[in-house]
């Protein structure tokens with residue numbers, strides 16, 4: 382999982398660490414002081430033999446020397462070619478170019494402020510700086526669906542959730558996972574099989590609904606999807622169910638007829654939450670999909686699936702960092718339990734950790 386990205390970042394840490402100045406400061410006799418007494422000045426090895434410049438203020442010079450004893454230096458200028466190279470390496474791991482640049486720039490600014498004490502492991506300190514950079518670009522809001530559903534339930538309202546996505550991203554499976562999760566937490570969901578466009582879709586969802594023991598509202602192939610969603614909402618209101626999860630037909634974002642149909646469902650149903658399911662494996666195409674769906678109906682949150690199967694790892698990073706939309710869950714496998722609340726720290730640990 383996320384292997385290529387992990388490898389690239391680990392080797393970046395190693396390269397930067399290897400360039401940290403490890404020169405030990407040594408003592409060097411200083412020219413005679415104004416009072417005529419000999420004083421001793423600590424200077425770095427490279428300063429041996431060179432006369433202290435008269436222009437260097439005494440206090441600044443001493444402070445600098447003191448610092449060189451206590452800390453190791455990172456010469457960012459020397460590292461510039463490495464940074465440039467790693468923007469490309471990250472792009473090869475499916476990180477969008479702008480995201481790779483943002484990450485490296487954030488990392489550079491952290492390195493510039495970094496002080497590595499002598500005796501401290503430079504690799505650890507540098508790795509932590511990179512973790513902080515990752516965390517900073519991944520820190521987007523997260524929406525707690527369970528908490529929202531409970532709030533609606535307390536107010537005797539039905540929460541209407543519309544789930545969208547292009548074909549094959551894992552929408553159906555994700556709806557089943559959400560329904561399973563809600564049920565486990567005491568919230569009662571109903572599924573609306575509003576994907577009446579593809580014959581097998583309703584059947585597939587029915588199988589999931591039966592397995593997890595959640596009611597499903599279905600209508601024959603070709604029925605107006607908005608009508609199916611509407612019926613499910615009525616069902617939920619009449620029977621005291623808390624949430625309606627509306628499956629919509631998988632559609633290519635460039636298919637204008639289907640996008641118009643989605644607008645219609647949106648108008649009729651007025652969902653409280655519109656969730657876009659994106660597949661981490663589609664790489665940067667996921668960004669384009671998100672833009673189309675956002676323009677058509679607006680997106681409240683995204684769920685990123687197949688993060689477990691993303692060998693490169695960069696796409697998940699790019700989607701989250703670029704869209705700046707709340708990330709609700711990550712899909713991390715094919716079973717009903719494989720849906721986790723998005724937590725930037727969890728993802729950073731997967732990227733930088735040792736598994």
Ligand SMILES: Nc1nc2c(ncn2[C@@H]2O[C@H](COP(=O)(O)OP(=O)(O)OP(=O)(O)O)[C@@H](O)[C@H]2O)c(=O)[nH]1
Nearest residue numbers: 548549550551552553554631686687712713714715
């Ligand atoms: N590894 C992995 N596989 C997943 C995940 N989510 C879904 N899948 C798999 O992806 C495939 C497609 O999932 P579906 O739920 O059928 O996708 P869909 O978007 O509903 O597809 P359409 O109905 O064709 O639009 C299935 O084999 C799922 O088991 C995930 O988080 N990890």
